[in-house]
Amino acid sequence: MKELLEGSMAVAEIVRLCKPGVVSAYPITPQTHIVEELAQIVADGRLDAQFVNVESEHSAASVVLGALAAGVRAYTATSSQGLFYMSEVLYNIAGMRLPVIMTTAARSISAPINIWNDHQDVVSLRDSGWIQFHAEDIQEVVDLHLIAYRLGEDKSIMLPVMVCMDGFILTHGLETVDMPSAEQVDKFLPPYKAPYKLDVENPLTLGPLVDPEYYTEARYALNKTHEEALALIPKLTAEFAKTFGRTYNGLVEGYQLKDAEKVIVAMGSVCGTIKEVIDELRAKGKKVGLLKITSLRPFPANAIYDALKNTPKLAVIDRALSLGSFAPLSAEVKAVFFGKPKKPQNISSFVVGLGGRDITKDSIKEIFRLMNGKDKQAEFIDLKPELLKENYE
Amino acid sequence: MSKTLFAPGHTACAGCGQSMAARLVLDAAGPNTIIVNNTGCLEVFSTKYPESCWEVPFVHSLFENAAAVASGVESAVKYLGKADAINVIAQGGDGGTADIGLQALSGMLERGHNILYVCYDNEAYMNTGVQRSGLTPFDTNTTTSPAGAVSIGNLRPKKPMPEIANAHGIPYVAVASSGFGQDLQRKVKKALSLKGPKYIQVHVPCPLGWRHETNMTIQVAKAAVETGLYPLIEYENGVLSSRRQITPKPVEEYLKLQGRFKHLLNKPEEIKKIQEIADNNIKKYGLKAEAQPA
Numbered sequence: 001m002k003e004l005l006e007g008s009m010a011v012a013e014i015v016r017l018c019k020p021g022v023v024s025a026y027p028i029t030p031q032t033h034i035v036e037e038l039a040q041i042v043a044d045g046r047l048d049a050q051f052v053n054v055e056s057e058h059s060a061a062s063v064v065l066g067a068l069a070a071g072v073r074a075y076t077a078t079s080s081q082g083l084f085y086m087s088e089v090l091y092n093i094a095g096m097r098l099p100v101i102m103t104t105a106a107r108s109i110s111a112p113i114n115i116w117n118d119h120q121d122v123v124s125l126r127d128s129g130w131i132q133f134h135a136e137d138i139q140e141v142v143d144l145h146l147i148a149y150r151l152g153e154d155k156s157i158m159l160p161v162m163v164c165m166d167g168f169i170l171t172h173g174l175e176t177v178d179m180p181s182a183e184q185v186d187k188f189l190p191p192y193k194a195p196y197k198l199d200v201e202n203p204l205t206l207g208p209l210v211d212p213e214y215y216t217e218a219r220y221a222l223n224k225t226h227e228e229a230l231a232l233i234p235k236l237t238a239e240f241a242k243t244f245g246r247t248y249n250g251l252v253e254g255y256q257l258k259d260a261e262k263v264i265v266a267m268g269s270v271c272g273t274i275k276e277v278i279d280e281l282r283a284k285g286k287k288v289g290l291l292k293i294t295s296l297r298p299f300p301a302n303a304i305y306d307a308l309k310n311t312p313k314l315a316v317i318d319r320a321l322s323l324g325s326f327a328p329l330s331a332e333v334k335a336v337f338f339g340k341p342k343k344p345q346n347i348s349s350f351v352v353g354l355g356g357r358d359i360t361k362d363s364i365k366e367i368f369r370l371m372n373g374k375d376k377q378a379e380f381i382d383l384k385p386e387l388l389k390e391n392y393e
Numbered sequence: 394m395s396k397t398l399f400a401p402g403h404t405a406c407a408g409c410g411q412s413m414a415a416r417l418v419l420d421a422a423g424p425n426t427i428i429v430n431n432t433g434c435l436e437v438f439s440t441k442y443p444e445s446c447w448e449v450p451f452v453h454s455l456f457e458n459a460a461a462v463a464s465g466v467e468s469a470v471k472y473l474g475k476a477d478a479i480n481v482i483a484q485g486g487d488g489g490t491a492d493i494g495l496q497a498l499s500g501m502l503e504r505g506h507n508i509l510y511v512c513y514d515n516e517a518y519m520n521t522g523v524q525r526s527g528l529t530p531f532d533t534n535t536t537t538s539p540a541g542a543v544s545i546g547n548l549r550p551k552k553p554m555p556e557i558a559n560a561h562g563i564p565y566v567a568v569a570s571s572g573f574g575q576d577l578q579r580k581v582k583k584a585l586s587l588k589g590p591k592y593i594q595v596h597v598p599c600p601l602g603w604r605h606e607t608n609m610t611i612q613v614a615k616a617a618v619e620t621g622l623y624p625l626i627e628y629e630n631g632v633l634s635s636r637r638q639i640t641p642k643p644v645e646e647y648l649k650l651q652g653r654f655k656h657l658l659n660k661p662e663e664i665k666k667i668q669e670i671a672d673n674n675i676k677k678y679g680l681k682a683e684a685q686p687a
Binding site: 021022024048049050052053054055056058059062063064065066067068069070071072074088089092096197198199200203204205206207208209210211214 | 424425454455460461464465497500
């Protein structure tokens with residue numbers, strides 16, 4: 001059914017339909033509307049779940065870890081500092097192969113404290129072992145949650161999945177959303193059956209000490225599973241399309257790539273703005289396109305190569321930094337082409353939209369314009385040089 | 394003797410008080426129990442892959458989050474409708490409980506989960522090599538509170554964890570000792586008969602860290618109780634409901650057994666301070682046994 005929904009309400013509703021038995025969260029802006037709505041849903045008896053109000057994000061992550069260890073589907077949500085406070089547990093959840101599903105309202109990180117959107121929090125967690133999806137709009141946020149549960153809980157995967165939605169832009173934005181019916185969701189997502197769990201009838205030890213004899217293989221297997229997820233994701237999105245009628249690649253999505261001479265690579269809600277700019281520029285005869293990355297982890301290197309190997313000029317937009325090094329997404333996209341027979345002539349890197357600074361159509365046009373010259377390295381767009389002149393002498 | 398649920402063959406040190414106490418706790422709890430363990434000696438010496446001592450379901454996640462993981466396990470058990478059939482026990486050492494894990498524990502106690510939390514108190518970070526914790530006693534010589542020319546050891550008395558747990562308004566708090574095994578098992582059974590959060594703190598000598606003979610574990614544990622330095626008490630619904638009465642021995646009887654207090658033995662002024670701690674406990678909890686009629 002199509003309805004006008006705030007992003008957070010849409011997430012709460014799809015989570016309700018996915019029927020987690022344990023929900024645990026700690027409030028942090030801009031994740032709050034999601035968990036408030038879920039608390040109300042549980043309070044109204046519309047979801048049979050234990051809602052555990054914890055004293056910190058560290059415990060929120062630990063509670064859902066415990067629920068999954070006991071064989072029960074679970075859900076949590078966080079953002080920014082909360083994600084960082086969880087991070088010790090998040091690495092642990094992935095290593096323990098427990099399919100926790102989490103929504104992350106992507107937000108800047110402190111200092112300076114700032115509650116608005118960028119990707120510095122989520123991108124920092126790229127090595128945690130979690131599968132990490134980035135949504136462009138609210139419909140995609142909803143659909144990626146369904147795919148996340150199916151993927152994470154697949155017996156061949158057993159990994160946690162983080163669905164990233166841009167803070168405020170998607171959490172607080174309104175959009176007409178085609179919300180699936182309970183029957184559709186039940187058909188696509190069967191009840192969770194844990195292949196291993198805490199069971200007094202069949203006692204297992206989870207989370208043992210592992211010495212150098214065995215540790216490497218445990219981590220190797222984790223990495224290998226990410227490769228296997230790359231193969232499974234398009235199969236699941238094909239099945240998703242059959243049930244729900246919406247088609248996703250799940251790894252990357254091309255927009256006006258055929259014949260494009262300049263292509264921007266980006267993640268998240270900015271892709272909507274980029275598509276609008278592309279439409280305008282195409283109307284003027286400019287051959288421009290977009291490659292949206294939906295799955296940051298596993299990183300779809302082959303899909304990116306296939307989509308962009310013949311593109312003359314590439315620009316990668318990062319809404320995050322790897323302080324002291326290349327912008328993180330740009331470094332990975334460049335690595336895709338290293339040693340390959342075909343590659344773009346130019347790959348530029350731009351940093352844009354930190355801490356909620358609007359990325360306007362003009363920002364995107366400026367990036368397309370700057371792609372004409374030499375390669376840019378982590379060039380900041382919409383920087384205010386006048387603010388950099390303070391001194392303390 | 395009935396079969397134990399905590400299998401032998403683990404890698405604990407000879408004379409480890411914690412391994413004894415953990416076995417007593419689990420056997421008192423029985424097979425319908427899920428154990429959630431903090432990182433620490435117990436988890437390390439009992440779960441080295443591919444072996445495990447635990448004949449009940451066991452999960453270890455991190456150093457400080459057993460109380461929170463157990464909260465998730467208990468919520469899942471409740472969701473599955475098995476809350477009445479399964480005991481959930483969270484456990485950790487003194488550092489994992491009173492220092493780094495205190496926040497998670499406080500949250501668990503405040504939220505009212507039906508979980509027994511057991512703190513195995515060996516009074517320092519033994520797994521990492523005898524560093525001082527919040528439950529290290531006053532004047533103890535540890536690797537991070539060493540006695541030296543201008544220091545007498547640990548500067549602070551033990552954090553009052555049983556009282557902190559009790560202040561959460563939970564139904565049951567008890568202090569036990571590996572020197573009094575039947576008392577420990579009685580307390581575990583009592584705790585598990587009550588709904589809601591429960592806290593038991595068990596004094597567990599560590600021959601390596603306390604530097605006593607490995608065959609002296611029980612005697613050392615008993616001496617802590619008999620001097621008044623480790624009162625065995627119970628709080629039920631916030632009220633002190635029992636205490637093990639003693640005919641108090643001087644604290645030297647306990648201190649002299651252990652290398653960690655050796656630096657105090659020629660310092661009567663320090664012994665006096667420790668005797669005051671024992672005397673205060675004796676008074677506060679009414680530990681002194683009344684004289685038996687002749």
